[in-house]
Amino acid sequence: MTLGIGHTLVICEKPDAARRVSDALSGGTFRSELVDGMTVFRFTRKGEEFVVCSAQGHVYGVSDPAEERSVYPVFDVEWYSSELVDEDSANAARRISAVRKLAAGASRFVNACDFDVEGETIGFNLLKYACGGKEGTALRAKFSTLTEEDLVRAFDDLRPQTGQGLARAGRARHAIDFVWGVNFSRALSQSALSSGHRYRTVSVGRVQGPTLGFLVRREREIREFVPLPYWKVSGVFDRDGKRFNVDYSKEKVEEKVLAEKVRDDCVGKDAVATAVRRSTIQVGPPAPFNIGDLQKEAYRAFGYTPSRTLQIAERLYLGALISYPRTGSQRLPPSINYRGIIRGVGRAPEYSALAAELLKGEPKPVQGAKSDAAHPAIHPTGERPRRPLDSSESALLDLVTRRFLAAFGRSAQRELADITLGVDGHEFKLGGARTVFPGWMKYYGRYAGYRDVEFPAVSEGDRFGVVDVLVDQKYEQRPPRYNQSSLLEKMEKEGIGTKATRADIIATLVGRGYVTGESMQVTDLGLSVVETMARYAPSVIGTELTRDIEEKLEVVEAGSEGETALLRETVRSIARQLSELSANEEAVGKEIDAALVATVAKSFVLGRCPVCRTGELKIIRSKKTKKRFVGCSNYASGCRASAPLPQRGTVKVTPRACEHCSWPVVYVLGGGRPWRLCVNPGCPRKRTP
Amino acid sequence: MKCPICGREAVAELCSYHLAARDRVQEAYPLWVKAYGRMEWKEFLDNVKRNVQTGQWSKEIAEFLQGG
Numbered sequence: 001m002t003l004g005i006g007h008t009l010v011i012c013e014k015p016d017a018a019r020r021v022s023d024a025l026s027g028g029t030f031r032s033e034l035v036d037g038m039t040v041f042r043f044t045r046k047g048e049e050f051v052v053c054s055a056q057g058h059v060y061g062v063s064d065p066a067e068e069r070s071v072y073p074v075f076d077v078e079w080y081s082s083e084l085v086d087e088d089s090a091n092a093a094r095r096i097s098a099v100r101k102l103a104a105g106a107s108r109f110v111n112a113c114d115f116d117v118e119g120e121t122i123g124f125n126l127l128k129y130a131c132g133g134k135e136g137t138a139l140r141a142k143f144s145t146l147t148e149e150d151l152v153r154a155f156d157d158l159r160p161q162t163g164q165g166l167a168r169a170g171r172a173r174h175a176i177d178f179v180w181g182v183n184f185s186r187a188l189s190q191s192a193l194s195s196g197h198r199y200r201t202v203s204v205g206r207v208q209g210p211t212l213g214f215l216v217r218r219e220r221e222i223r224e225f226v227p228l229p230y231w232k233v234s235g236v237f238d239r240d241g242k243r244f245n246v247d248y249s250k251e252k253v254e255e256k257v258l259a260e261k262v263r264d265d266c267v268g269k270d271a272v273a274t275a276v277r278r279s280t281i282q283v284g285p286p287a288p289f290n291i292g293d294l295q296k297e298a299y300r301a302f303g304y305t306p307s308r309t310l311q312i313a314e315r316l317y318l319g320a321l322i323s324y325p326r327t328g329s330q331r332l333p334p335s336i337n338y339r340g341i342i343r344g345v346g347r348a349p350e351y352s353a354l355a356a357e358l359l360k361g362e363p364k365p366v367q368g369a370k371s372d373a374a375h376p377a378i379h380p381t382g383e384r385p386r387r388p389l390d391s392s393e394s395a396l397l398d399l400v401t402r403r404f405l406a407a408f409g410r411s412a413q414r415e416l417a418d419i420t421l422g423v424d425g426h427e428f429k430l431g432g433a434r435t436v437f438p439g440w441m442k443y444y445g446r447y448a449g450y451r452d453v454e455f456p457a458v459s460e461g462d463r464f465g466v467v468d469v470l471v472d473q474k475y476e477q478r479p480p481r482y483n484q485s486s487l488l489e490k491m492e493k494e495g496i497g498t499k500a501t502r503a504d505i506i507a508t509l510v511g512r513g514y515v516t517g518e519s520m521q522v523t524d525l526g527l528s529v530v531e532t533m534a535r536y537a538p539s540v541i542g543t544e545l546t547r548d549i550e551e552k553l554e555v556v557e558a559g560s561e562g563e564t565a566l567l568r569e570t571v572r573s574i575a576r577q578l579s580e581l582s583a584n585e586e587a588v589g590k591e592i593d594a595a596l597v598a599t600v601a602k603s604f605v606l607g608r609c610p611v612c613r614t615g616e617l618k619i620i621r622s623k624k625t626k627k628r629f630v631g632c633s634n635y636a637s638g639c640r641a642s643a644p645l646p647q648r649g650t651v652k653v654t655p656r657a658c659e660h661c662s663w664p665v666v667y668v669l670g671g672g673r674p675w676r677l678c679v680n681p682g683c684p685r686k687r688t689p
Numbered sequence: 690m691k692c693p694i695c696g697r698e699a700v701a702e703l704c705s706y707h708l709a710a711r712d713r714v715q716e717a718y719p720l721w722v723k724a725y726g727r728m729e730w731k732e733f734l735d736n737v738k739r740n741v742q743t744g745q746w747s748k749e750i751a752e753f754l755q756g757g
Contacts, residue, residue: 224710225744226717226737229724255724478742531705594697 007042007049009106010141011099011126013113015039016318017146018054021112024151025050036098037091045155051102055113058082059092060125062178072186073578075571077175079125096130103131109138110158115374116326117557118500121170135164144327144336144375146320147383166374169556172563176549176570180206183574184540187581188529191589192596202525202592203512204533206546207497207505212514212522213541214490216530218482219522227475231259234472235428237271237421237464239456244464246271249420249427256473263469266423271464274427275420282411283450285440287330287368288377289403291499292492294325297403299485301447302395306488306503312396313378320383322400326500327375330368332407336376338363342408344382345401354443358408365407379404402444409440417455423466430455481519495547513599524602528595536584537577545573606630606653606664606679611641617664617679619651630664630679643679660685694749707753710746714754731755 012018018041022030026043030052033040041052061082064074082092103109109131111123127135140161143154185203192202204212233248253259287293294313295306304312313325323336332338342363346355368377380401389397412435419430432455435441441448482490484506491502509515514526530541539545549570556563581588609615615634622629628651630643643663645651652667654676663680678685691697692704700708714737721736722728728736737743738751 220706220709221744223706223744223746224713225742226713226747227740227742228717228720254720255726257726475740475742478744591698 006107007051007105008108008110009099009102009131010050010052010110010112011123012052012054013119013122014056014318015054017112017114018052020146020318020320021141021151021155022050022052024146024148025155035101036094038095038098040098040102051106052112053099053102054095055122055126056091056095058118058122058125059095060122060129062174064178064182069186070190072183072190073575074182074186075179075575077178079129079171096126099126099130103134106131109134110141110155111138111161112141112143112154114324114326115140115142115144115166116324116500117166117170117173117498118326120164120166121174124164124167124171135167136161142374145323145381146318147381165557165559168561168563169553172556172567173553175567177206179571180574181208183578184209184533184537184581187578187585188532188588188592191581191585192592193589194585195589195593201512202529202596203508204529204540205505205508206549207491207501208508209530209533209540210494210496210543210546211487211491211505212509212526213530213534213543214487214494215482215509215515215520215522216527216541218479219527221479222481225478227478228254229256230254230474230476231256232472232474233259233262233469235266235271235469236467237428237430238467239458239462239464242456243467244430244456246421246428246430249429252474259471262426263471266426266466266469269423269466271421271423271428271466273419273458273460273462273464274422275418276458276460277418279416280436281414281416283414283439283441284411285366285406285409286403286444287366287370288332288379288407289400290328290330290368290370290372290377291325292328292488292502293330294378294400295488295503296485297447298396298399299483301399302392304392304396305484305506307484307507308392309396310503312392313400316393316397316400319385319387320381321385321397322381323377323379324375325378327372327378328370328499329372329375329377330370332365332367332377332379332404336379338365338408341380341382342405344384345380345405347382347384350398351401351405354405358405358443363408365404399447402447406440406444406448409443410437412439412441412450413437414450419455419458421464481521483520487520494543495550496543498550523599524595525592525599528591532588532591536581536588539573539577602653604653606666607657609634609639609641610662610680612637612639615639615641617641617643619645619653643681645679646677658683658685694753703750706746707750710744710750711754714747714750 010021012021022041022043025045030041030043033042038053043050059082060079062077063080065076065078081096109127111127113119113123124135127138138161139158141154141158143150181203185201188202188204230252233253235246237244237246248262295309298304298309313322316322317325339359342355342358346352378400415434415436417432421428421430432453434452435450441450487506488502491497497505513523514529515522533541552562552566604619606617609617609632612632612634615632617630617632619628620631627647628645630645632639632641646668650669652669654665654667656665658665658678658680661678661680661683663678663683665676665678667674668677690699692699692707694707695704697704703711718730718733721733734751734755738748
């Protein structure tokens with residue numbers, strides 16, 4: 001391949017984005033070619049030659065020059081090709097080599113990576129290391145969608161990069177996170193190794209530590225929980241032949257004798273409406289989506305984990321169907337062209353009537369409180385998909401589209417009723433609600449989540465017959481475990497992590513074996529890591545230090561040059577806590593190692609043996625045949641419960657029991673879709689044809 | 690010294706987790722007595738042990754206290 005002299009080299013963050021940029025700027029006339037295995041795009045625009053290439057996420061990463069994983073503390077870090085620091089980044093060196101070749105013939109450089117901290121860092125590093133120090137002179141293309149209109153506008157308005165606060169903050173964040181993670185993880189892993197068992201990475205990242213701390217605090221509350229009994233009193237009252245369920249005014253009656261007295265006092269008597277309050281309230285439309293809100297709503301509506309939602313949203317963005325998703329903004333500026341997007345959305349039959357209605361007036365959206373200088377709130381582009389979408393993409397696009405349309409809707413009106421009914425000195429409540437004007441709810445459809453509860457037309461003094469009074473014994477519920485959505489919300493509230501990284505941190509906690517399952521149950525290892533850190537390095541699991549660093553990084557993002565001081569300050573803090581940990585290496589090692597052993601052992605226990613009812617069914621590997629099977633821990637005492645297991649794939653223990661035979665159920669992963677298996681070879685369900 | 694329930698390092702006679710759970714169980718007893726009018730300690734422990742809302746460590750301590 002020969003390169004013309006003086007071309008403009010455009011660096012995008014992902015290959016799909018590079019193709020979109022080339023398509024938009026060339027009007028579809030671009031040519032593609034391979035340079036060191038990387039597809040690059042070439043075209044001429046307004047007499048100028050353009051070459052568009054792409055990173056694939058981060059092609060540079062931070063590491064320590066010594067690369068000796070048993071050594072800590074480590075405070076000297078350098079930027080390397082990502083494949084040297086992360087085995088998942090296999091093609092980084094080839095990409096860097098390709099960019100180097102393309103940069104050699106370029107006279108102008110454009111950073112067209114996503115305009116946020118990570119995108120700026122990716123572009124900055126490529127311009128600095130692969131393009132020979134062009135990070136200060138390159139131009140910036142800023143866009144929030146990959147539509148032709150937005151991309152052409154961005155490249156007609158290329159500007160010099162100023163300040164580079166985002167990139168400096170991004171590089172500082174990478175360095176701090178590396179120094180933090182590598183030192184504490186090595187300290188814990190080495191301590192456990194010194195207690196005599198095999199090496200296993202026990203990591204504690206800067207945001208991971210406090211997040212695990214939240215989970216452990218909740219886990220302890222759950223495991224220590226002792227429920228208190230209470231009684232719920234309710235009634236069935238009759239008016240004009242129509243029956244209504246009513247609740248006793250005190251939600252929980254703490255003593256059985258008092259609850260029974262209410263019943264005995266009221267049965268067979270009449271109730272009189274002593275107070276009737278009706279009100280109409282306005283319910284404003286929900287704010288446009290930022291990434292956190294989208295992740296929470298997708299979890300509520302579809303059960304998608306935050307990381308899955310982010311992945312789907314990224315795909316929709318790369319397909320030019322929604323705007324850039326990693327945004328903190330809840331605001332939609334007029335510059336996005338409200339009418340144009342609504343018109344585009346309305347071309348789909350399912351939204352045409354809604355869009356037509358909005359276009360009758362002058363559309364003006366509700367704005368949320370949070371803003372983000374880089375990108376607007378997540379919104380649809382109004383473009384039609386160029387490829388068939390899978391069901392999760394369609395679902396998320398529908399959610400984003402409806403939320404966008406809802407933002408332009410008028411406030412809904414709900415009528416609420418609160419009726420107090422007196423019986424022999426006791427009070428019961430009858431409540432109701434109905435939507436009298438749907439407003440934005442019509443646009444948001446099934447996601448709006450308000451339901452109507454019927455209530456009678458009643459005035460003070462009206463009488464009801466008491467048909468029945470029920471006394472139900474209940475117990476207090478233990479606190480709920482965090483799920484991925486509520487944990488994300490907690491992280492946001494506590495100000496730790498960034499909108500781009502929170503979902504990955506949650507996934508890492510699962511990957512490291514600190515929590516299991518969807519219910520985010522903390523393992524012995526997770527408990528032990530937090531307990532150990534609480535004793536010897538409490539700041540690592542507290543939120544204060546992490547939040548303080550985030551706040552200082554935000555100041556750097558905004559243009560201040562405080563990153564060097566922040567790095568120094570962080571290093572000093574890490575060094576202090578490391579010395580405490582290493583002074584107690586033996587004790588730390590014993591605790592972590594014991595938890596590691598317990599966690600590994602538990603991962604083989606399926607549950608109580610349904611045959612002898614005292615032993616535990618476990619996954620065992622035969623010493624003779626090397627095959628795995630299920631056997632009972634009471635084998636030596638005579639229990640012969642056993643079952644074969646698939647020999648391929650990974651068998652994961654679940655807390656579930658088979659509904660047909662009560663034997664344990666496992667998940668089998670690998671070689672296709674994961675499947676559930678009742679381990680009982682004689683399960684009645686397996687005999688059903 | 691090891692915790693007789695879970696084998697973890699004991700703080701007093703129990704590990705820190707089961708000590709905390711014992712406190713929760715003991716605090717709950719008078720509240721259960723008040724709720725039902727009367728209840729024996731052993732019956733209370735049996736209820737706590739069988740209740741699906743009771744946390745794992747509190748169930749274990751209830752069983753331990755019943756045995757003691």
